[in-house]
Amino acid sequence: MSLVNIAHSNLPTREQRLGSIVSFEGLASELAELSRSGRLQDRPRSFTQVSSCASSCAICLLSLIQDAAVVNHAPLGCAGDFSMFNLVNRYGLVKRGQTPANARLVSTNLNESDTIFGGAQKLEQAIRDAYERFHPKAIFVTASCASAITGEDIDAVADQLEEELKIPVATVHCEGFRSKVWTTGFDVAYHAILRKIVRPPEKHRPEVVNVITFWGEDVFSELFNKVGLEANLVVPFANVERIARLSESGATVQMCSTLGTYLAAGLESIYSVPEVKAPPPYGLAGTDAWLRALGRAVHKEQEIEELIASEHEEIGPELEDLRQQLKGLTGYVAAGSVHGHSLASVLRELGMNVAGGCFWHHDPKLDHGDPAADSLEHLVKEHGDMPVSICNKQAYELINQLRRMKPDVFIVRHPGMAVWGGKLGIPTFLVEDEHFALAYRGLLRFGRKILDAVNNPSFYKHLAQHAKLPYTDWWLQQGPGAFMKEAE
Amino acid sequence: MSATVGQPRQFCTLGGQQSVVAIERAIPIVHGGPGCSGKIFGGMSFFNGFQGSGYAGGNAVPGTNSCEKDIVFGGEQRLREVIDGTLKVMDGDLFVVLTGCTADLVGDDTATVVSEYRERGVPIVHASTGGFKGYNHLGHELVVKAIIEQLLVPAKAINPTLVNVWSVIPYQDTFWAGNLNAIRELLEGIGFEVNILFGHDSGGVAAWKRIPEAALNLVLSPWVGLSIAEKLQERFNTPYLHYPVLPIGAVETTRFLRTVAEFAQLPFQPVEDFIVKKEGHFYHFLDRAADFFMEMRWDLPGRFINISDSIYALGISRFLVNELSLHPAQQVVTDEPPEEHREDIRRHFAELKETVSAEVIFSNDSDTISRQLRKKGYDLPPLIIGSSWDRDLAREMGGFHLSIAMPVMDRLVLDRGYVGYEGGLRLIEDIYGSVLGTY
Numbered sequence: 001m002s003l004v005n006i007a008h009s010n011l012p013t014r015e016q017r018l019g020s021i022v023s024f025e026g027l028a029s030e031l032a033e034l035s036r037s038g039r040l041q042d043r044p045r046s047f048t049q050v051s052s053c054a055s056s057c058a059i060c061l062l063s064l065i066q067d068a069a070v071v072n073h074a075p076l077g078c079a080g081d082f083s084m085f086n087l088v089n090r091y092g093l094v095k096r097g098q099t100p101a102n103a104r105l106v107s108t109n110l111n112e113s114d115t116i117f118g119g120a121q122k123l124e125q126a127i128r129d130a131y132e133r134f135h136p137k138a139i140f141v142t143a144s145c146a147s148a149i150t151g152e153d154i155d156a157v158a159d160q161l162e163e164e165l166k167i168p169v170a171t172v173h174c175e176g177f178r179s180k181v182w183t184t185g186f187d188v189a190y191h192a193i194l195r196k197i198v199r200p201p202e203k204h205r206p207e208v209v210n211v212i213t214f215w216g217e218d219v220f221s222e223l224f225n226k227v228g229l230e231a232n233l234v235v236p237f238a239n240v241e242r243i244a245r246l247s248e249s250g251a252t253v254q255m256c257s258t259l260g261t262y263l264a265a266g267l268e269s270i271y272s273v274p275e276v277k278a279p280p281p282y283g284l285a286g287t288d289a290w291l292r293a294l295g296r297a298v299h300k301e302q303e304i305e306e307l308i309a310s311e312h313e314e315i316g317p318e319l320e321d322l323r324q325q326l327k328g329l330t331g332y333v334a335a336g337s338v339h340g341h342s343l344a345s346v347l348r349e350l351g352m353n354v355a356g357g358c359f360w361h362h363d364p365k366l367d368h369g370d371p372a373a374d375s376l377e378h379l380v381k382e383h384g385d386m387p388v389s390i391c392n393k394q395a396y397e398l399i400n401q402l403r404r405m406k407p408d409v410f411i412v413r414h415p416g417m418a419v420w421g422g423k424l425g426i427p428t429f430l431v432e433d434e435h436f437a438l439a440y441r442g443l444l445r446f447g448r449k450i451l452d453a454v455n456n457p458s459f460y461k462h463l464a465q466h467a468k469l470p471y472t473d474w475w476l477q478q479g480p481g482a483f484m485k486e487a488e
Numbered sequence: 489m490s491a492t493v494g495q496p497r498q499f500c501t502l503g504g505q506q507s508v509v510a511i512e513r514a515i516p517i518v519h520g521g522p523g524c525s526g527k528i529f530g531g532m533s534f535f536n537g538f539q540g541s542g543y544a545g546g547n548a549v550p551g552t553n554s555c556e557k558d559i560v561f562g563g564e565q566r567l568r569e570v571i572d573g574t575l576k577v578m579d580g581d582l583f584v585v586l587t588g589c590t591a592d593l594v595g596d597d598t599a600t601v602v603s604e605y606r607e608r609g610v611p612i613v614h615a616s617t618g619g620f621k622g623y624n625h626l627g628h629e630l631v632v633k634a635i636i637e638q639l640l641v642p643a644k645a646i647n648p649t650l651v652n653v654w655s656v657i658p659y660q661d662t663f664w665a666g667n668l669n670a671i672r673e674l675l676e677g678i679g680f681e682v683n684i685l686f687g688h689d690s691g692g693v694a695a696w697k698r699i700p701e702a703a704l705n706l707v708l709s710p711w712v713g714l715s716i717a718e719k720l721q722e723r724f725n726t727p728y729l730h731y732p733v734l735p736i737g738a739v740e741t742t743r744f745l746r747t748v749a750e751f752a753q754l755p756f757q758p759v760e761d762f763i764v765k766k767e768g769h770f771y772h773f774l775d776r777a778a779d780f781f782m783e784m785r786w787d788l789p790g791r792f793i794n795i796s797d798s799i800y801a802l803g804i805s806r807f808l809v810n811e812l813s814l815h816p817a818q819q820v821v822t823d824e825p826p827e828e829h830r831e832d833i834r835r836h837f838a839e840l841k842e843t844v845s846a847e848v849i850f851s852n853d854s855d856t857i858s859r860q861l862r863k864k865g866y867d868l869p870p871l872i873i874g875s876s877w878d879r880d881l882a883r884e885m886g887g888f889h890l891s892i893a894m895p896v897m898d899r900l901v902l903d904r905g906y907v908g909y910e911g912g913l914r915l916i917e918d919i920y921g922s923v924l925g926t927y
Contacts, residue, residue, distance in 0.1 A: 049549060050524070050551035051523070051526070053522045076498065078524075079496045086495075086895075102495065102877060107494075108492065145588070395547040416526065416546050472578065475577040
């Protein structure tokens with residue numbers, strides 16, 4: 001049976017498909033071994049702080065498709081993240097030299113009477129409103145806890161409106177309570193794209209490589225052009241037509257398989273677009289391996305070898321210099337699973353110590369099931385072992401770790417967590433553009449950024465002198481995993 | 489509530505979470521899905537002037553992260569676990585459990601769970617804020633009333649100079665910290681002791697426990713907070729004064745101070761002395777910059793359009809008309825005031841001044857708003873004072889724009905405020921700064 005069943009509007013969560021977990025304390029090597037042997041189990045926490053849900057991840061990706069619209073079938077609080085995606089949209093357009101514009105998002109604004117009498121009519125109206133307002137090429141309907149608990153049949157409404165409006169109207173089952181792994185939201189968004197947007201290929205375009213990304217700058221085209229390939233970045237800032245033709249490309253690569261596992265696997269299993277199964281292109285070793293795997297997939301081994309050699313030569317002297325300057329410094333990384341492994345690799349390649357990593361969840365395998373792409377294993381093998389926490393944004397655990405580790409720099413990829421490093425006086429920055437540290441030039445950019453952070457820590461020192469932490473002294477003396485229970 | 493909402497300017501009842509965060513050393517506990525609290529934080533705090541986590545907001549908020557199991561079997565036991573952990577881990581003086589859609593729809597008996605802790609002496613209350621119940625204006629009132637009902641006891645004696653203030657909503661008003669501080673300074677300036685209740689240096693739970701001691705509750709908004717004052721009158725017999733206009737600039741602030749002073753029967757002279765001093769400062773700077781107002785306003789006054797909640801739309805309209813001689817176009821009120829308050833709000837806009845009135849649209853949907861506003865022709869570029877959502881509309885209409893209402897994504901806001909004499913000066917600076925920055 002195919003990995004991806006597009007006959008059905010919904011799909012199993014990450015925990016069901018991949019055995020993903022959100023809690024672990026131990027060594028990276030132990031986590032990798034448990035993952036490989038299939039013995040990895042989640043240990044629920046009794047005390048938790050608020051996390052994130054699948055709906056934000058789904059709305060994020062879909063609202064950044066430039067000629068699609070998103071209808072959020074929910075009370076108005078679920079639209080709390082519209083502002084963020086709007087800013088990301090405007091910022092991304094400006095960075096791409098285009099006129100900033102507001103994102104195409106509406107809410108059905110469910111209220112108490114809708115929870116009793118049903119909100120189907122409101123949903124119909126909102127889909128028609130979205131069509132009239134934005135003239136989109138596709139509409140995505142995202143579900144919510146409220147719409148799911150009250151048993152709303154959003155698929156029926158979407159099918160009816162699809163017929164009426166003659167554009168794809170896709171449901172996205174991203175209700176927050178369904179999965180404790182918020183990246184399930186990426187999967188359901190890609191599922192909607194695979195079901196309703198991607199068409200069978202009309203022609204084959206072997207030179208085009210799909211690159212599954214967030215909103216980061218295009219650092220791929222420059223690299224790919226050198227070997228006669230064309231980078232096709234999706235889905236944010238792409239349009240519906242470009243996404244519809246994903247099936248025609250020569251291969252699919254990812255900068256973070258935590259993000260793109262489902263889409264890449266879907267394109268391979270339905271349309272035979274080969275997924276390049278390698279750890280992501282961060283650090284010398286990672287980028288070399290990733291490019292070689294790409295070269296094999298598109299039959300450009302020789303060109304890729306030449307590219308690798310010339311890039312190594314190009315960055316060599318400055319990299320050596322950076323390594324001298326960064327030597328002896330210790331970093332701590334907190335990021336989404338695979339991206340976290342990548343950032344930890346980058347620090348080690350820059351000659352730094354890595355005190356540990358805090359990753360928001362862990363997938364013991366990816367959708368394609370091939371261990372060749374295991375970024376955690378790559379990290380351990382290439383760069384050695386390190387302490388790892390798996391923690392779905394539990395700030396109380398993180399702060400406990402940071403106080404113990406006392407790193408020289410704290411590097412975060414995810415809003416809301418960086419502040420706790422800063423309040424402890426640790427020079428801290430958020431990796432806003434996920435491609436900032438990517439490939440060879442990224443290694444240098446990232447090294448220079450870290451040097452800037454540690455060479456002028458005034459802001460953080462003053463902040464720590466005045467910030468009050470909301471934690472009891474008792475807690476700060478416990479081990480970070482004190483509230484993890486035994487596996488159920 | 490209107491149907492489809494594009495570009496939301498308020499969020500759901502769970503927004504009351506931010507009112508808890510605004511109380512010093514108070515800690516919200518969210519019994520809801522894993523994403524609710526973060527979405528509220530993003531919408532009301534981070535992407536609204538980049539207000540930030542504060543002491544125990546953002547990712548520090550304890551929460552049950554309800555999952556499928558809690559929906560099917562109920563989430564009361566899970567809530568107990570999280571409250572137990574909170575009491576060990578979090579360093580707070582007041583805990584407020586807020587429910588999301590999940591807990592309220594499956595019917596968890598949150599009130600009973602929370603009352604068990606209260607009976608053990610834990611300072612903890614519960615507000616039922618499932619998002620489908622309404623907007624964050626209601627959420628704010630629900631949180632305040634929960635604390636009043638579940639925590640406060642009648643005072644032994646009334647403090648004749650103590651006043652509790654119920655005005656702008658923390659975090660919903662991007663400038664709440666500065667505004668509340670200005671209200672406090674104004675009232676202290678004429679002789680009150682002020683219980684401002686929210687924000688830095690507001691006294692935390694100790695100040696909240698003094699609410700019944702106050703001689704007066706002051707409601708400084710068109711409607712939000714009125715039901716709080718009514719509740720306090722019913723519970724503690726405290727009289728209240730409803731002053732519907734947020735006082736911005738000299739004309740309105742002076743009128744406000746005289747009204748409160750008269751209501752509370754404060755001695756006349758000190759109040760007038762304070763007013764004279766403050767007006768002197770205010771008009772000194774208008775006088776000094778009078779050249780600007782004569783010579784540089786060639787494409788202003790056009791018409792001004794407020795797109796904001798009723799507190800700001802009314803307060804700013806009164807200020808621009810009565811202080812700067814500007815003229816209003818249609819005004820948009822976005823907080824969907826309850827029906828019983830709409831007539832009063834319409835009347836206030838109709839009577840901005842004897843010779844100047846404005847029509848009001850009540851809507852929280854951007855498309856409805858922009859369709860209405862585009863219908864009119866304007867001789868000169870209009871000035872839109874609204875949220876960051878309205879930047880594109882202003883550009884399309886060839887107008888000017890200033891973001892002052894949620895969500896504010898194009899400004900960083902620290903302690904700036906627009907209330908009072910100095911607040912009026914700040915608003916003038918910001919409006920004309922934005923106009924001049926266009927070129």
